[in-house]
Amino acid sequence: MANRNTSRPHGQTRRSQIITTFGPGSMMDLPDHSVLIGGLDHWTGDKQEIVEPRLLEKLEKTLDLGQLQMFAPPHDLGDPTQPKTGIVAWQFPEWFITQDAIVDPDEKSKIRSRRLVHRSALTSGRFIDDNRKRQNVVPIRFVRACRNGHIGDIDWYPFVHESLDSECKRPLWIDELDTSGDISSIIVRCECTKDRPLKEAVGYVSKALGKCDGGRPWLGPYANERCDQISRLLIRTASNAYFSQKMSVISLPKRNETVSKAVDQAWQFLEIAQSIEDVGYERRRTQVKSVIEDFTDEEIWGEIEARRGGTGTEKSVKQAEIETLVAAKDGLGNDKPDGDFFARALPRAHWDQPWMKDIVRVVLVHRLREVVAQIGFTRFEASTPDIEGELDIGVNRAAIAREMSWVPAIENRGEGVFIQFSKNAVDSWAARSDVQAYGRKLLNGFDVWKDEHTTSKREFPGLPFIMLHSFSHLLVTSMSLECGYPASSIRERIYAIPEIGYGVLLYTGSPDAEGTLGGLIQSGRKIHDHTRQALEYGELCSNDPVCANHDPENAHERRFLHGAACHGCLLISETSCEQFNDYLDRNLVVPTLEGAGVEFFIDGS
Structure with missing residues (x-):
């Protein structure tokens, strides 16, 4: 990765991270400063094309483009004699604070003061104070952004003086009332005696940072666009600073x-x-x-x-994928070293147990190729594909290029296990009056969440999806203990299509290898044991009875998209979950202390 003004790389990252974490418009910390990853127009070097017609067709429809291509992010050639390749990164933010804090010994609260300086006041990357002492600086961790993805430096002088007309340009300071780093203990101060608590810039309705100017610095100079949003305070390293909007498909025969x-x-x-x-x-x-x-x-x-x-x-x-997976009666695809897909159904005699009676098929996917492409990003709130794997066309995503003619993509190769549930069993369970009544509680929680997120396009996924999703998380935890992969490396795809069927695919893959070592397949051969263990995990949580008795509408807990689900039982790494750990409730899977009587696996043990 190269800085805009030099050909010497300032850092490196994995190509797969470009699609997920450090794509265009994201922020990355380097040893001396922070940068904003540049848009696709500023990527240099030869790019390897990735071919996946089914995904490409979906992306063209979503972006309303006639012709589109997918390319992997440029890689480092490792040869100093070859032209440089990489991704341009723009220095951001341009405001810094000094690392040496001044503590007034007369103050009982021990206020720590740090100088707030602009990039233009630095000399060779350091700040020279009034005593001619060279001080190290670090990028300020607060910037402004809006829901449309725009971002920029905070206008600190108008903020502290609470006026756009103020002409004061005296030195600025960041005062910390304690060592916690909490926003409520930070005050921005000017030497003219004006000061303002930073917490006044926090919140959905705060207008302390002014109206957004539509800044898109990751696309280069003069890339601003009109915006009617109010700027909001954003912490650079916060988890809501960047959500890559991705779409993925499993390559099919x-x-x-x-x-x-x-x-x-x-x-x-x-x-x-x-x-x-x-x-x-x-x-x-x-x-x-x-x-x-x-x-x-x-x-x-x-x-x-x-x-x-x-x-x-x-x-x-997902409709195309589940149709292929359920068709794997004996074998599907080609068992070749360079093959994209090969699956075999595991005979029922290998896994037939009482608690597996509502499962009709187990498919071991020996070879699997997943293609993941990024088409944009959001800030503050993630935008995920719907339960059928489709991207919402109406999402107001931020652009990753001035003119989109291609999108970055990666291909993961690995293995997986697919579990098909009996359609009749799931439909009959979901139609029960007690299950429907319980489902209304989950729907009420979703409605409360929707009232707070009026711009979200998400829809209530239905009880079969929530049940399968909760079961999937329990199974990920169970299989990760034995298969050789950490839980964060196992991903899920939930298939809940009433017209076709129901199923769960757990898979793993790597973009830097030709495949995986077969640990998931070996665990799949003992799927009955892992399923039983998963069901036992779901019956009791370390946070019970609070977890099992959680009401989705509870405004105090603010877990509107959860039933009986917490970090002690169902929540797993967000890299594994296709819905960012939403829509979970183990009451729908197994009996719990709640005693709701709506579990799908009645004979869980």
Whole structure:
């Protein structure tokens, strides 16, 4: 990664982190200063194209672009004789505070004062005070930003003087009333005797920092745009400073070869079908039923339309994936060293136990390729794909380039385990009156959250999704103890599509390797043991009875998207969870101290 004004790299980071954590518009701390990662227009060097037609089609629709490409972030060639490659980073913020604090011995509170200085007042990266002493400085940790992703330095003089017309330019100080670093104990002071507590800049409705100027410094000079938002205080290193908006797909075998072969065998009957209803009618024939019994009418009709040159009904990201995973009766894909997908169903005899009675299939995904692309970012509040893996077109995301012609992407190769739940069992459970009544409590909590987040496009995912999501988190914890991967390396994909089916895919992958070592597959062969252990974990939490009895509407706890869920039981690393640890409730999975009686696994042990 290179500074704007020099070709010498100032730091390095993993290519996968560029997509997730340090993408365009994010802030990164370097040894001497902090930088803002530049937009795609400022990336240099040859880029490796990543091909994944299904993801590309979705991104083109989301961005409303006719032609788009995906490229991996540029990598360091490691050869000093070759042209430099990398990503331009702009120094940000431009305000610093001195590291040497002045403590007044006469003050009982021991106020610590540090000089607040602009970059233009530095000499060789240091500040020379009135005593000609050279002082080290560090970037100020407070900046201003808005919900549209714009960011900039705080105008400290107007802030402390509470006026845009003030002409005072005397030295500024940051006074800390204690050593906690809490905002409530920080005062910004000018030597003209004016001062102002920094906490006055905190909050959704505070206008202390003025109106946003639409600054997009990561895109380079003159990149500002109109903005009607009010600037808000942002801590550079806070977790809400940057949320990469990503979309990912699992690479699937081309045009589902198993469906194509099935249609081939029954083509003499299926070629006359003119609608999906005709497929259902032809299915009654013995010659047809025996061939296509593992596939839905939608899958067969889609193959028929594809053969006739039609586009068929567009499938969501997860719909296409679950259709492929449930089709893995014996084997699916190619077991080749460079293959993208290969899966085998694990015979039921290997995992058939009483507590597994509502699970109909376990698929070991030996080879898996996931492609992840970034199309923008948000600040203050994350914007996640919906439960079908689709990005919300209406999200007001910040741009990562002046003109979008390509997006950064990475490919992860690894392995996974897919668990398919009985559709009839899940639907019957969700239709129970007691489950519906309990679900209204979760919906009420979501409604309270929605009232506070009026700009959010998120929808209530439904009880089957919450149940599967909670089960997935318990299973991640259970499998991580034995599979050789930490829980933070195991990711999930929840499939809750009533028309197709229900399932959970746990997988792991690495962008810097050709695959993984098979630890997850080996654990998948004992999925019944891990499932039982997961269900036992869910029955009792170290925070019970507070956790089990949590009411989602509780304004004091402010966990509106949780039922019985906390850090002691269900919450896991956010790198693993596709919904940022929202929509969780173990009451829907197993019996707890709450005694709600709405658990899916009635015989949990």
